Amino acid sequence: MTNERRVLVHQNKQALASSVAARFITKMVDILHEEGEANVILTGGSVGIAVLAAINESAARDTIDWARVSFWWGDERWVPRAHPDRNEGQARTALLDHLAIPAAxxxxxxxxxxGLSLSEGAERYAADLAELAPLGALLPRFDIAFLGVGPDGHVASLFPHGAGIRENEASVISVLNSPKPPSKRLSLTRPVLNSSDRVWMVLAGSDKASALGLALAGASRDEVPAAGIKGRKRTVFFVDNEAAAEVPESLIAPSY
Structure with missing residues (x-):
């Protein structure tokens, strides 16, 4: 089994979102044909939500049998259910509410x-993961994990020099002191993200160029958490021209 890391560069954020959406639809059809069902980890952020909106707007959207796809999240802000900052609500508005998909x-x-504490929220999500894992496993089989990358190199809510990026046992952690507000969050851990067959990182803007360059140049995961995230089969960075400014030429793929 190979593990490739490649960078695909797009002209701008709109082209990036449209390209990732098209690739997702094509890949999801293939996965469902091969596996019968699929599990996808979603991310928030402007680019991540733009990708979901582009999937919804695609004429090929309903070539996917959405009843056989399950969605999870890489992290979430600890705010009320209806709060506009929740990744869940943004994903529902952009895509999920438009699909013929069972609520389950x-x-x-x-x-x-x-009515739960933050730590109880983490325990509940860990239990949900375990409940829907194949027999003998602790996690579902994740096919694609979408992730954004912050200007500091964080992914999900795993921040530089934080305990979260070093967690190797738990599947879900509670974050009490996020350097990016709100301070309280829930997040999948690095081993869970790395269990996905494919990690697709989507990022745009010049403020991401340094973090991306460092991640690809071999920075430590403590310094740049994105450097420690790798899919089991493939890791792809979908970026725009501005974010690619410091990417080594040898890693830029002409095609995928």
């Missing part, structure tokens, strides 16, 4: 107004 296939994190 959508697996959001708990919210701050549901």
């Amino acid at each position: 296939n959508i697996h959001p994190f708990s919210a701050s107004d549901e």
Whole structure:
């Protein structure tokens, strides 16, 4: 089994979102044909949500049998369920509410107004993951994990020099002191993200160029968490021209 890391560069954010959406639809049809069902980890952020909106707008959207696709999240802000900052709500508006998909296939994190503490929210999501894992496993088989990358190199809510990026045992962690507000969050851990067959990182803008360059140049995962995330089969960075400014030429793929 190979593990490739490649960078695909697009002219701008709009072209990036459209390209990733088209690739996702094509790949999902293939996965469903081969595996019968699929599990996808979603991300928030402007680019991640733009990709979901582009999937929804695609004429090929309904070539996917959405009843056989389950959605999870890489992280979530600890705010009320209806809060506009929740990744879940943004994903529903952009894509999920438009699909013929059973409610049971959508697996959001708990919210701050549901009577749970932050740590209990983490425990509940870990239990959900384990419950829907194949016999003998602790996690579902993830086919694609979408991730954004922050200007500091963070992915999900795993931040530089934080305990989260070093967590190797738990599947879900509670974050109490996120350097990016809100301070309280829930996040999948690095081993869970790395269990996905494919990691697709989507990022745009000149403020991401340094983090991307460092991640690809071999920075430590403590310094640049994105450097420690690799899919089991393939890791692809989908970026725009501005974010690619510091990417080594040898890693830029002419095609995929």
